[in-house]
Amino acid sequence: MTMATPTESFVIKTPCSSANIGPGFDVIGLALSLYLELHVTIDRSASTSAHPLNCRVTYEGQGEETGDISLDPEVNLITRVALYVLRCHDQRGFPVETHVHIKNPIPLGRGLGSSGAAVVAGVLLGKECGGLHHLTPERLFDFCLMIERHPDNVGAALFGGFVGTYLKPLTPEDVARKEIPLSEVLPAPAGGVDTGVKPPHPPHGIGHHIKFRWAPEIKAVAIIPEFEVATAKARAVLPAVYPRPDVTFNLQRIALLPVALGQSPPDPELIYLAMQDKLHQPYRQTLIPGLTEIVESMTPATQPGLLGVCLSGAGPTILALATSHFDEIADKIIGMFKQNDIVCSWKLLEPAEGTQVIR
16 A cells, blocks of 8 residues: 655646737736746645744745845735635645745736736645635636736636636625735735634636637737836826727727737738727826837838737736747837837747646
8 A cells, every 4th residue: 555645746837917918908818928836845744834824935036136025924925815715715824834935937017917927826826735626717716806806917827828808896795895805815004914714705706708819820029128117006197087089999999809819820900900009008108118109110011020019917018919020029129118228128928828736
């Protein structure tokens, strides 16, 4: 008879994501091939742990040198989200003894879904550590949306590919209680101390998604400026009310975009027109010097291989969809940023599968 090993290990691999893709504000998300990884080891033979909540957190990657990432499991976003899932299922902490090593190459605050990836990875961490195998991907989406209310990013990171998402309006009862689980898992002033209260489970079906086709010829050139734009700041510059013609403009284009990006071979002129936007990019140009010039000057007519250019999420990353001449496209956009004394790096990315647990 073979004895089961008391130590288990697994890897949670979650892609970054780009939201909006032009007109799809808060609706469309694209999972891309840059991955947050959690390397998890659980030693169930141990009876006690010297670490808070039985969890040791280590980290390498973006934000490591500046010390922006907390290694306290009560403070770190990934482990706090996992705690929410665990506490909803009557588990107050992690199994003894849990080690979570985070490898994160996703730039922070750059519009590539770093927080969305962290939330999705955290929900999967809670599921795996708690042995909660009954939780389906759709139910995990509900847990994600209790923490991160942007379904485009978390939907892409969880399910993968090119997705359209929407939120079900919360009932008054849901609105009244939706902060309770956050007080269990978020740091001060929202909480963080274990109150002993069991958080309520998320309502069922908070968010829904549908996967769109993606033409295999299309890749994404991500040009990443070396400065951050906080999502809250990027939202603060948006108007409370939009002119009706601008709303109609975006509705017309978002109806075309998923079809245009799914056609093979791609139609550059159709995609370029379908990626235009009037609801968020014009207002965010004040936060991102050179944005207007880049979006208006980079066209399929002036640049071979280019299909369209947009702000990735809230920015400042620029996403250029293209079929060829990737280096040339990146160099042109980096050159325009350089005129505003902004230094950039770039990556060539492809649509990615959703979050995976690898054992």
